[in-house]
Every structure is written in C-alpha cells, then in structure tokens.
Amino acid sequence: MTLAIVNTRAGVGLDAPAVQVEVHLANGLPGLTLVGLPEAAVKESRERVRSALVNAGFDFPNTRRITLNLAPADLPKEGGRFDLPIALGILAASGQLPVEALEGIECAGELALDGKLRPVPGMLPFALATKSAGRRLMVPRACADEAALAGNGLEVLPAESLWDIVAHLLDQTRIAPHVLPAPPKAQNPAPDLADVRGQHQARRALEVAAAGGHNLLLAGPPGTGKTMLASRLPGILPPLDEDDALQVAAVRSVCGLALESDWGQRPFRQPHHSASAAALVGGGSKPKPGEISLAHMGVLFLDELPEFSRSVLEVLRQPLETGEIHLSRASHERRYPARFQLVAAMNPCPCGHLGDPRSRCQCTASQIQRYQARLSGPLLDRIDLQVEVPALPPEQLTAQTQGESSDAVRERVMAARARQMERGALNSQLSGKALEAACDLNDEERTWLAEVLEKLKLSARAYHRVLRVALTLSDLQGAPKPGQPHLIEAIGYRQLDRLLGKG
Structure with missing residues (x-):
C-alpha cells in the first residue's frame, strides 16, 4: 500500500489538537514534499528522517515521489515532535511496516541522525489528550515519566530508538508499558x-x-x-x-x-x-x-x-x-x-x-x-x-x-477556605452585592466604619477592601459574620494607604 496515516498531536498552548500525518508514495519525479502549514523546524525534519531511516537500517524510497501532509492544514505545526510519525508513515507507505500496526496508537519524538529518539517539550498535555482519545502512546524514553503522569487509563510505550518501535510494531520485541515506580512526590519541601x-x-x-x-x-x-x-x-x-x-x-x-x-x-x-x-x-x-x-x-x-x-x-x-x-x-x-x-x-x-x-x-x-x-x-x-x-x-x-x-497555620487556612467554598468563592473574588450580603453589617457597624474611613482619609475603594479582609478574619475565627473587632483589624492592614497617599 502506498498510503499510510499516523496519529500524532500539535502543541497549541496547553492544548494538544490531533494531527494526522498522511504519507503517499507515487511514481514520478523523485522527491519529498511536505505540506500542511509546517514551520522551519518541521521542514528540517525531512533531512533528519532520511538520515535516521538509512542509519537505522531501513530503506528510504529514493526512487518514489513522497508527499507528506500534516492535517488539518490550517493548524500551525512546530518543533521536532513530528519526526517519529513521519518516519513511521514512510515505513508503512513503503511496505516495510504493516499499516494495520499503526492503528490505535499516537506517537511523538525527535529523531537523531542515527535513529535514536530525543525528548520533546509539552509531552504532558499530549499524553492527557491521548488518554482522552483512548489510544496508546509511543514516546522517547526520556519523556516516559512525564507522559505517565497522565495517570491510569493511558498505556505509555517508551523507546530508545526508531528500531525499538518498529520491532514492537512487527511483534519482534515487545515494549513493556511504562509505569511510574512510585507516585510523584515533591523533592524540595516548602520552607517553614x-x-x-x-x-x-x-x-x-x-x-x-x-x-x-x-x-x-x-x-x-x-x-x-x-x-x-x-x-x-x-x-x-x-x-x-x-x-x-x-x-x-x-x-x-x-x-x-x-x-x-x-x-x-x-x-x-x-x-x-x-x-x-x-x-x-x-x-x-x-x-x-x-x-x-x-x-x-x-x-x-x-x-x-x-x-x-x-x-x-x-x-x-x-x-x-x-x-x-x-x-x-x-x-x-x-x-x-x-x-x-x-x-x-x-x-x-x-x-x-x-x-x-x-x-x-x-x-x-x-x-x-x-x-x-x-x-x-x-x-x-x-x-x-x-x-x-x-x-x-x-x-x-x-x-x-x-x-x-x-x-499548624495551614490547618486554619483550610478551615477558613472551606467556609468560603460554601459561599461559592474566595473572599478576594467577592464584590458588590455578594460581598455586602456575606458581611451583613448592621446600621451601627456601617455608620462606625464610614466615620473611621473618613477620619483616616481612606477612599470608597478601601471600604470594599476592608470588608473582604474582615470577612476572611471572621472565617479564620469561625464567626458567622464580621464584627467590629474584625473591621478594626482589617483597617489596620490599610496603613500604607496613608503612607503612600493612596486609597
């Protein structure tokens, strides 16, 4: 068969949209044409893939006209992540690899000139998207731990070289799925x-x-x-x-x-x-x-x-x-x-x-x-x-x-945040009617607060800041709503307004 399709993904921010690498071999003037909005690094993959295939012991179809299409065509593609799917597509289209072997897998990796696989950035978003699609993922071994962070439900197949992947797809030498030896844990504890x-x-x-x-x-x-x-x-x-x-x-x-x-x-x-x-x-x-x-x-x-x-x-x-x-x-x-x-x-x-x-x-x-x-x-x-x-x-x-x-402090913080989640948002995100309703000040407290703000020459903007902080203080204490002691402490945190002459 002279047509092969390999599934991979591009990197667009934190998203990894699906890309199909379509490879077609035809008679005609020998050459390799790459289409589908590739950027410079992707265009350079032609030479890397050619050398990697030859040095890994595979035949490169020099006598055929090779067309590579990265679909969808309107999606920009960048980086060396497309080297591996392009190489596998050429092998499948030239009959060196069964096309059926590529079904149900996605792959990414940059190829060295000797056929070794090099890591590529953005593997975690790639792995999460592959997991959602229900496919297996073939990656350079250096990316295996990162891809495995996507969790259960994703089969990660790590390889050192192009030959390892081809041997796996030909059922000659199977690659064992990669599993993290232990759940990830921060190595550098936060300062106390x-x-x-x-x-x-x-x-x-x-x-x-x-x-x-x-x-x-x-x-x-x-x-x-x-x-x-x-x-x-x-x-x-x-x-x-x-x-x-x-x-x-x-x-x-x-x-x-x-x-x-x-x-x-x-x-x-x-x-x-x-x-x-x-x-x-x-x-x-x-x-x-x-x-x-x-x-x-x-x-x-x-x-x-x-x-x-x-x-x-x-x-x-x-x-x-x-x-x-x-x-x-x-x-x-x-x-x-x-x-x-x-x-x-x-x-x-x-x-x-x-x-x-x-x-x-x-x-x-x-x-x-x-x-x-x-x-x-x-x-x-x-x-x-x-x-x-x-x-x-x-x-x-x-x-x-x-x-x-x-x-010890974190325990109180978590308890206060739990109270805020019952209201639907952190206090710092409250404003307007939601903030007024949560504070529920009586007329005496409102009058007192207005007099204090005027005496300290604090602006109307400071009023809402004081309310937000007072509400947090009451949450830390476990009080149903802010009282005058909470308002007094909250006003104390506006001291730089007077120093800087801002409200």
Whole structure:
C-alpha cells in the first residue's frame, strides 16, 4: 500500500489538537514534499528522517515521489515532535511496516541522525489528550515519566530508538508499558513559617492572605524578612488537588521544565525587577508562557516593586482580574492560565531606611515622593493587604522561641477556605452585592466604619477592601459574620494607604 496515516498531536498552548500525518508514495519525479502549514523546524525534519531511516537500517524510497501532509492544514505545526510519525508513515507507505500496526496508537519524538529518539517539550498535555482519545502512546524514553503522569487509563510505550518501535510494531520485541515506580512526590519541601522570628503582624497578614486569596504588599527597610515571609506563603496554602497539579505541571511541560522535583507543590516565582512585559506575561513570535502562568495556582513575588517598569506592572491588571492571559501574534493566538496570588515587597524610600531606627534616611522629600509615585495605582487597587515590616530589635532576632509551623497555620487556612467554598468563592473574588450580603453589617457597624474611613482619609475603594479582609478574619475565627473587632483589624492592614497617599 502506498498510503499510510499516523496519529500524532500539535502543541497549541496547553492544548494538544490531533494531527494526522498522511504519507503517499507515487511514481514520478523523485522527491519529498511536505505540506500542511509546517514551520522551519518541521521542514528540517525531512533531512533528519532520511538520515535516521538509512542509519537505522531501513530503506528510504529514493526512487518514489513522497508527499507528506500534516492535517488539518490550517493548524500551525512546530518543533521536532513530528519526526517519529513521519518516519513511521514512510515505513508503512513503503511496505516495510504493516499499516494495520499503526492503528490505535499516537506517537511523538525527535529523531537523531542515527535513529535514536530525543525528548520533546509539552509531552504532558499530549499524553492527557491521548488518554482522552483512548489510544496508546509511543514516546522517547526520556519523556516516559512525564507522559505517565497522565495517570491510569493511558498505556505509555517508551523507546530508545526508531528500531525499538518498529520491532514492537512487527511483534519482534515487545515494549513493556511504562509505569511510574512510585507516585510523584515533591523533592524540595516548602520552607517553614516557623523559621521567621518576630514579625507577628506580618505573619498574621500572611495567614489572612492565604485564607482569603488576598494579594499582599510588604513594605519595610532592607533585611527585615520581606522575602523570607513571601517564600513561606506557598507552604501555608492548601495542597493542590490532582487536577490543579496536572494543570501546573502542564504549564511547566510546555516550557520544557522538569516536573518531578516540584510535583504537587504550589509554584513560587520571583522574577527580577528588570524583567520585560513579555517575560512576565509571556510572549515571543511563538507565544510561550511567562512568569504569571508559571505561578498559576501559586505565588508571584515581585521584590522591589517600585523598580519594575510601570508599563510592565500595568500588564498584570487583566490577568489579576480574569485568571488567564491571552497572547495574540500575527499568526498565533494562545491562552494560558494565570490564577496566581500576588505578593509584592518594597522599601519605603530609595535608600530604604525611612522610619528605620537602625539607620538614618538619606533621601529628600522629593526623592521619596517620586519613588512612591512609581507605584501603579490600578495595581495597588487589587492589593487588599498592605503591611509594614519594621526592623526587629536584636533580642527578637536572637530569641530561641519559634513561631507556629506552616502545618499548624495551614490547618486554619483550610478551615477558613472551606467556609468560603460554601459561599461559592474566595473572599478576594467577592464584590458588590455578594460581598455586602456575606458581611451583613448592621446600621451601627456601617455608620462606625464610614466615620473611621473618613477620619483616616481612606477612599470608597478601601471600604470594599476592608470588608473582604474582615470577612476572611471572621472565617479564620469561625464567626458567622464580621464584627467590629474584625473591621478594626482589617483597617489596620490599610496603613500604607496613608503612607503612600493612596486609597
């Protein structure tokens, strides 16, 4: 038979749409034509496949006219993942492999010139789609563990070379299905909150942020533990369920990052303040995920917040609202998840020592004003908790007593989130009538809160932030609704509004 069809998949964001590699051998002027919107790396596969077939001991049909079609034709194809299906299609079309042997399987892999198989990125989304289609999956051995993360119901057949796969399809040497030796487990445990000395208000704010999904801003002099506190947030968030863990791993898979070492952990991403907008939200001529997508279901930490370009910070506004990012280019459009929790840190002034009892501030009033004016007002509108992290006295730094562990705090966080799930959403996502109904303030509490906000010169926007945080505080306590003590504590987390002159 001179026609063969091999099933494979393209990589489009976190999706893996089906692609059929159609190979037809015909009489005529010898040559190989590749159609179906292939990009440069796919066009180069012609030479890799030719050399791999010859060096693996197979015959390449040099005297025939070979037409390769990657269908559907309107779907862009990129990368070396199509090498293996193209090679198998040529073998089947030339009669060196039964066409029936290719039924019920999907495959992907880049070929070396000697016929060895090399890994390709994005194997986890590929495997999940193959599992849904009910087919078996043949992959390079280096991709086997990643493909097996798709779970039960998918038969993964790993191979070292093209010859191994052909021998399996000819029933000469069978490939044993790959099974993970043990369930994946994170190799690097999250740092413990018990390591943080002092900073009781900041620790409390961290717990509130975790419980309600609130974004958090930490302000204070250098060396007060802002970064240390932020890095402890993933450890007090609830564990990822299997679906969320797979989604987090799928983003890393598309980026070509290792999955096993951080499996099941909440991501913690800390981009440098010189990062571009494309690095933060994703981009490129072939759009790839950025830091916000790599932080999906975890924490994005922006240290030295005023040092980030204002235009870079502005691009965070839309994903903070929607939990996803849309990237459009001339011939590509990608959608990536980006539901992260934002934690930012900043110094109060350019030298960092404004209000620091250990060192005198060297900045002028105009320098301080310009520094604080770099902050994006619309971005600050999306930060419910703003906390000062002061310098600690030496006796607190050297104290032997430790604070609560991350495990103890996580128990309270999970209990508070369970109460919120009964209402249908995290408190940070409530607004308008839903927020007012959940808080259910009486007339006396409303009047008191309005007077306090006016006295502290806080804006109407701050009113809803205070309500959201107060609701989380009541959930942590197990109270049916926020009371005046919760409102007082919530107002305490607006202290930077007055420092920065923003509401």
